[in-house]
Amino acid sequence: xxxxxxxPQSLIVQEGKNLTINCTSSKTLYGLYWxxxxxxxxxxxxxxxxxxGEEKSHEKITAKLDEKKQQSSLHITASQPSHAGIxxxxxxxxxxxxxxxxxxxxxxxxxxx
Amino acid sequence: DVKVTQSSRYLVKRTGEKVFLECVQDMDHENMFxxxxxxxxxxxxxxxxxxxxxKEKGDIPEGYSVSRxxxxxxxxILESASTNQTSMYLCASSRQLAGxxxxxxxxxxxTVL
Numbered sequence: 001x002x003x004x005x006x007x008p009q010s011l012i013v014q015e016g017k018n019l020t021i022n023c024t025s026s027k028t029l030y031g032l033y034w035x036x037x038x039x040x041x042x043x044x045x046x047x048x049x050x051x052x053g054e055e056k057s058h059e060k061i062t063a064k065l066d067e068k069k070q071q072s073s074l075h076i077t078a079s080q081p082s083h084a085g086i087x088x089x090x091x092x093x094x095x096x097x098x099x100x101x102x103x104x105x106x107x108x109x110x111x112x113x
Numbered sequence: 114d115v116k117v118t119q120s121s122r123y124l125v126k127r128t129g130e131k132v133f134l135e136c137v138q139d140m141d142h143e144n145m146f147x148x149x150x151x152x153x154x155x156x157x158x159x160x161x162x163x164x165x166x167x168k169e170k171g172d173i174p175e176g177y178s179v180s181r182x183x184x185x186x187x188x189x190i191l192e193s194a195s196t197n198q199t200s201m202y203l204c205a206s207s208r209q210l211a212g213x214x215x216x217x218x219x220x221x222x223x224t225v226l
Contacts, residue, residue: 033213042117042203042217043156088156092213100171101213103156 004089006104013079014112021074021107023089032072033090033101034063043088046074076109084111116140117218119204125224132191134221136204142216143209145187147171147179149200150220156203162187163209194225 005024013019023032031050035043047056049065049072056063060083062075076083086108090101120135138145146161148171158171160179168179176198180188187206191198202221205214 031213035217040201040220040222042219043205043214044217045215048213090156090213100158100161100169105153105155 004091004102004104006087006089006107008107009105010108010110012110012112015080016078019076019079019109021087021109023072023074023091023104025070025091027070029065029069029072029091031092032065032069034072034074035088035090037086037088037106039085079109079111081111081113084109117204117206117216119202119218119221121221122219123222123224125226126191126194127226128195130191130194130225132194132223132225134189134191134202134204134223136187136189136218137185138187138206138216139185140206140208140216141184142206143184144207144212144214145181146205146207146214147177147187147189148203148205149173150203151200159189196225199223199225 007022033048034046036046037043047063052067052069054065060077065072086106088106089104092101117138126132144163147159148156150156157173159173159177160168160171162168162181165181165184178190204218207215
């Protein structure tokens, strides 16, 4: 099965700072999804990446999939307290339904005002 | 606002009880999913459905069953609840071509005593 490793496990930053969260797989990623979760609530879909080298942005959040399609990074510019939460990456194992995502353990982000 | 709703935010049941978790979406999505989320284990897929009366096992289907009689409703059934099924349960949905879950419900925190 495909395993996803996220780093760091937790991150504490001061408001206004930039930060990066990584998601690494030992296998090729066929569809990489980023989600955000506020504590005790459901997930919010952020972005999906499919092609090697692909980069997408939404407001101050940018996600990129490397050329080898084994690592993705999520970068937040000028962080704000509203960015706080748990960020999870999910990926579909090659050759199987996209419905069967495997998730990373999540990165807990705290942003101090 | 489009959304996924779950019948309860918090639920307490006794060992051996039959438990129904209900999920309803109002977006006319074909795909619906049930996940459980546990500390240290992350998010794991229990079952998903890609059409009415269709279902497919996820990674941890043991001890669970599902029902999808109508497109908007996907029910998770614990036939005989056990303490190791104490968890946060998340329902999600997506359009057929989107594959992976796009909209999540707020979650049901189930405690089995």
